[in-house]
Amino acid sequence: MKSRVALIAALSWSVDARSAVEPHVKRLNNGLGLKPALGWNSWNAGQCSAASAQFALDTANKFISLGLKDLGYEYINIDDCWSTKSRNATGHLVPDPGKWPNGIKAVADQIHAMGLKFGLYGCAGTLTCAGYPGSEGHELQDAQTLASWGVDYWKYDNCYTPCNGGRVQTCQSPQGNTRTWMTTMGTALEKSGRKIFYSLCQWGRDNVWTWGASVGNSWRMSVDNWNDWASVVRIASAAAGMSQYAGPGGFNDLDMMQLGNGKLTAAEERTHFGLWAMCKSPIILGNDLRKVSSATLAIIKNADLLAVNQDSLGKAATTFQPPGAPKPVSGQIYPYWAGPLSDGVVIGLVAASGAATLSVNFKDVPGLGSQSYSWKELYTGKTGTGTNISFSLSSHDMAVVKVKTK
Numbered sequence: 001m002k003s004r005v006a007l008i009a010a011l012s013w014s015v016d017a018r019s020a021v022e023p024h025v026k027r028l029n030n031g032l033g034l035k036p037a038l039g040w041n042s043w044n045a046g047q048c049s050a051a052s053a054q055f056a057l058d059t060a061n062k063f064i065s066l067g068l069k070d071l072g073y074e075y076i077n078i079d080d081c082w083s084t085k086s087r088n089a090t091g092h093l094v095p096d097p098g099k100w101p102n103g104i105k106a107v108a109d110q111i112h113a114m115g116l117k118f119g120l121y122g123c124a125g126t127l128t129c130a131g132y133p134g135s136e137g138h139e140l141q142d143a144q145t146l147a148s149w150g151v152d153y154w155k156y157d158n159c160y161t162p163c164n165g166g167r168v169q170t171c172q173s174p175q176g177n178t179r180t181w182m183t184t185m186g187t188a189l190e191k192s193g194r195k196i197f198y199s200l201c202q203w204g205r206d207n208v209w210t211w212g213a214s215v216g217n218s219w220r221m222s223v224d225n226w227n228d229w230a231s232v233v234r235i236a237s238a239a240a241g242m243s244q245y246a247g248p249g250g251f252n253d254l255d256m257m258q259l260g261n262g263k264l265t266a267a268e269e270r271t272h273f274g275l276w277a278m279c280k281s282p283i284i285l286g287n288d289l290r291k292v293s294s295a296t297l298a299i300i301k302n303a304d305l306l307a308v309n310q311d312s313l314g315k316a317a318t319t320f321q322p323p324g325a326p327k328p329v330s331g332q333i334y335p336y337w338a339g340p341l342s343d344g345v346v347i348g349l350v351a352a353s354g355a356a357t358l359s360v361n362f363k364d365v366p367g368l369g370s371q372s373y374s375w376k377e378l379y380t381g382k383t384g385t386g387t388n389i390s391f392s393l394s395s396h397d398m399a400v401v402k403v404k405t406k
């Protein structure tokens with residue numbers, strides 16, 4: 001979904017995740033998404049022009065040559081604009097022959113042969129966000145088509161769905177209806193006979209975090225990451241309030257990465273990646289890997305951070321308030337974050353409102369006590385042992401500290 005209209009609408013919502021708990025939600029059990037998805041998507045890298053076989057295969061080759069596959073990056077996902085503008089005579093989606101000269105299946109087969117997985121994009125309404133055929137009324141047929149092509153991941157958008165204002169690209173009303181069509185597609189995918197990772201993209205409507213795990217393997221919890229610091233702040237601050245809904249099989253999706261896309265500073269890239277990793281978001285790269293800088297590559301290849309993201313507990317970090325620290329402010333990134341790991345605790349310190357020296361005593365961190373611990377800061381590699389940590393951070397930078405308890 002790529003509309004500025006939706007951004008404005010979202011800013012006027014107040015996300016009160018804690019108020020709407022569905023306590024006994026039965027998690028989708030399709031065997032997928034036990035850890036947050038790691039991969040790449042074409043949209044942020046080149047919008048419609050990147051939805052091609054060439055871009056998919058170039059990226060798959062880069063996954064291998066840059067060592068990303070060895071680090072666990074797996075999905076090569078093509079976003080909007082991959083099909084022709086109309087279905088064929090039997091109502092099937094048709095790959096644009098200019099972008100997919102040998103069709104989709106040939107590319108999926110090649111990507112599978114490289115040990116990677118292939119994803120596609122669709123939309124719950126009559127049209128996709130960019131105006132290509134949507135799946136409304138064709139859910140079963142489309143799921144069967146995806147299965148026949150060997151698709152492994154399906155991102156399902158929300159444009160041109162039933163709306164109070166008629167069929168428009170992005171619509172935020174009425175509340176309460178997106179679950180219906182997200183579930184219809186999920187059921188169709190289940191019936192397709194292929195295990196397909198189901199990525200819900202209805203922009204955080206209808207408190208999706210409270211029910212998304214029963215329908216899909218991940219759910220977008222906000223409108224888009226617009227490739228600016230304000231988006232990182234808006235999304236990460238909202239994610240702090242919904243950490244309890246993440247778990248193996250279903251994770252809050254903080255949206256695709258914008259590292260390497262020319263807008264974020266190096267410090268901002270570290271905070272974007274570090275918080276997404278700690279919040280157990282899917283990490284779906286959104287840059288052109290044929291042109292990636294060594295600085296960006298160092299962040300996206302940080303094995304320690306990827307291990308935090310992929311930890312087997314699947315528990316998302318959230319904020320904590322040390323004694324004497326100010327209360328969190330809605331819409332701002334709080335400086336102190338922590339979350340449990342299978343062998344320790346990860347602490348995030350974020351200088352979101354300007355250069356700062358941030359310190360914590362381990363006894364004030366959820367999951368830790370007053371003894372001495374060994375720790376490692378995962379961006380600098382600095383290590384230590386003690387009862388507390390302190391980092392001087394430049395504006396918008398963060399430290400991610402893994403504390404070992406086992």
Ligand SMILES: *[C@@H]1O[C@H](CO)[C@@H](O)[C@H](O)[C@H]1NC(C)=O
Pocket residue numbers: 088089090091092093094145
């Ligand atoms: C429409 O596309 C599907 C899937 O690619 C194909 O199986 C079918 O034969 C096509 N129908 C027509 C009428 O070309």
Ligand SMILES: *[C@@H]1O[C@H](CO)[C@@H](O)[C@H](O)[C@H]1NC(C)=O
Pocket residue numbers: 361385386387388389
């Ligand atoms: C923090 O750790 C240092 C050494 O690691 C120690 O000297 C200092 O007393 C500790 N501060 C607090 C408040 O515990």
